Amino acid sequence: MSTHPPSVPAFGLELKVYMQEGATVVRCSGTLTAGLTANLKEQVKDLIPHAKLIVLDLTDLQHMDSSGLGTIVALYVSARRANCELRLINFNKRVRELLGMTNLLSVFEVCGQYFIRMP
Numbered sequence: 001m002s003t004h005p006p007s008v009p010a011f012g013l014e015l016k017v018y019m020q021e022g023a024t025v026v027r028c029s030g031t032l033t034a035g036l037t038a039n040l041k042e043q044v045k046d047l048i049p050h051a052k053l054i055v056l057d058l059t060d061l062q063h064m065d066s067s068g069l070g071t072i073v074a075l076y077v078s079a080r081r082a083n084c085e086l087r088l089i090n091f092n093k094r095v096r097e098l099l100g101m102t103n104l105l106s107v108f109e110v111c112g113q114y115f116i117r118m119p
Contacts, residue, residue, distance in 0.1 A: 012036050015043055023053040029060035032068030044075045048082045059090040069098055076107070
């Protein structure tokens with residue numbers, strides 16, 4: 001895998017996958033909503049068997065709905081089963097509120113506080 005491969009556009013969601021300090025980072029830009037989640041799911045599921053740590057960087061994610069949240073939770077479960085760690089970083093206030101409403105904030109909060117960059 002190259003350091004910064006080209007992005008993978010999917011209508012309103014763009015993904016950039018690269019390696020940084022031992023982690024596979026997936027930078028998400030745009031919206032993660034119903035109809036746009038399949039690309040993220042496919043990309044990350046392909047990475048899980050080959051990675052110990054996958055970081056979803058949500059710095060440029062403008063909106064996420066319940067379908068996007070469901071996709072992230074499913075990926076989290078798949079990663080755990082494969083002995084891989086999935087982390088969220090740099091999520092915005094809206095995503096934080098969505099995680100809070102669904103009682104998932106405690107699962108992702110440690111690594112997802114505002115403006116936290118890769119270690």
